[in-house]
Amino acid sequence: MTGEITKEAVEAVLLRARERSTLLTDCVDDTELIAQHSPLMSPLVWDLAHIGNQEELWLVRDVGGRDPVRSDIDELYDAFKHSRSSRPTLPLLNPAEAREYVRTVRGKVWDVLEASTFGRTELDVDGFAFGMIAQHEQQHAETMLATHQLRSGPTALVATPAPQAARMPELDEVTIAAGPFVMGTDDEPWALDNERTAHQVYLTDFAIDRFPVTNGQFVEFIEDGGYSRPELWSRDGWRHRVDAKLRAPLFWEHDSSGWWHETFGVEAPVPPDKPVVHVSYYEAEAYASWAGKRLPTEVEWEKAARWDSESGRSRRFPWGDVSADENLANLGQRHLGPAGVGSYPAGASAAGVEQLIGDVWEWTSSGFHPYPGFRAFPYREYSEVFFGGDYKVLRGGSFGTDSVACRGTFRNWDHPIRRQIFSGFRCARTISGRP
Numbered sequence: 001m002t003g004e005i006t007k008e009a010v011e012a013v014l015l016r017a018r019e020r021s022t023l024l025t026d027c028v029d030d031t032e033l034i035a036q037h038s039p040l041m042s043p044l045v046w047d048l049a050h051i052g053n054q055e056e057l058w059l060v061r062d063v064g065g066r067d068p069v070r071s072d073i074d075e076l077y078d079a080f081k082h083s084r085s086s087r088p089t090l091p092l093l094n095p096a097e098a099r100e101y102v103r104t105v106r107g108k109v110w111d112v113l114e115a116s117t118f119g120r121t122e123l124d125v126d127g128f129a130f131g132m133i134a135q136h137e138q139q140h141a142e143t144m145l146a147t148h149q150l151r152s153g154p155t156a157l158v159a160t161p162a163p164q165a166a167r168m169p170e171l172d173e174v175t176i177a178a179g180p181f182v183m184g185t186d187d188e189p190w191a192l193d194n195e196r197t198a199h200q201v202y203l204t205d206f207a208i209d210r211f212p213v214t215n216g217q218f219v220e221f222i223e224d225g226g227y228s229r230p231e232l233w234s235r236d237g238w239r240h241r242v243d244a245k246l247r248a249p250l251f252w253e254h255d256s257s258g259w260w261h262e263t264f265g266v267e268a269p270v271p272p273d274k275p276v277v278h279v280s281y282y283e284a285e286a287y288a289s290w291a292g293k294r295l296p297t298e299v300e301w302e303k304a305a306r307w308d309s310e311s312g313r314s315r316r317f318p319w320g321d322v323s324a325d326e327n328l329a330n331l332g333q334r335h336l337g338p339a340g341v342g343s344y345p346a347g348a349s350a351a352g353v354e355q356l357i358g359d360v361w362e363w364t365s366s367g368f369h370p371y372p373g374f375r376a377f378p379y380r381e382y383s384e385v386f387f388g389g390d391y392k393v394l395r396g397g398s399f400g401t402d403s404v405a406c407r408g409t410f411r412n413w414d415h416p417i418r419r420q421i422f423s424g425f426r427c428a429r430t431i432s433g434r435p
């Protein structure tokens, strides 16, 4: 993207983000907007005004140097000051006020963009702050989509069904040869601080699944007693399995005809060829152990996704350096669910690993830590305060992630018990050398 960032491109990503958050908030009535659909989530109206507040802080006030629009609400919409579960009790802007607020802020942002030189300050180089804010809004759009999945009642969203391959492909592994690999980035203009800096890592041979683990494979694990065999689970994982009474992925139900799941208000049989979604890290870890494998480390995932051994360089995306489109990956809430495995052969990495970007976030076995040379930018609360916590890194984005908020270097993190997110996984295996 270096050198190609134009004001038109910035305008397009900001408009796309707003179109998405408008769709997700206009499709339900005011009562639903202010309701809390799950203690894990904010009311949708909080997300909406928070999106506007972050945009005001960074673009209107910081980059633009303009007067505040509503400095009186900064505290209300500071994600670090109020837990998600406490947000419905706050004196929030009502839906009409929130909509008016985000509109006013956006109007000022167009003036700031017009006046910007994309280089006056570090925040402004290559339109970084605009890119960060577009990513922020799209990240909340994914969170709002997860809220829609948790709400009860008839679906409020429509989408075209996700593609399925004509024939179920072989669910095999790909070998990634030993050698050095460049992880992270120095030159991706809108990469966030935790994706930097580029650094060389040496890995021994390993094998990684060509596709994310499917529902069909996960059903085999369940039917082989996977949820009742403590030896397959880590100590913390088993304790959580028992306490939370886990017996299947979130939103799954079983009856005499088999497994069903509820997706955005619609009940349907679980499709065997699609990646499993809504599993916690602990469930992914237990499945991998049952399969005689393990979860990939974050480094392994990124090497399988980005390393091109022929050219000796790391790509921006598995398929190359061009941005995602509908033939390469299932992103952007185009389809409200993962696609069947084998649906995106054009999106394969140089090594031949498929569906790494889009479909489901993939749990890795790695905790969230800084790369060598890490520098918090533009604020510590984006990444630094989370380093070393009780988190596992997830990679690759989901069907709910927008392409602006996902690339080969992008890192997400969450608690190992979480599964309201669009999380799945694939397995890996050590081939030689030390485990």
Ligand SMILES: [Fe+2]
Pocket: 050, 054, 079, 136, 140
């Ligand atoms: Fe946020």
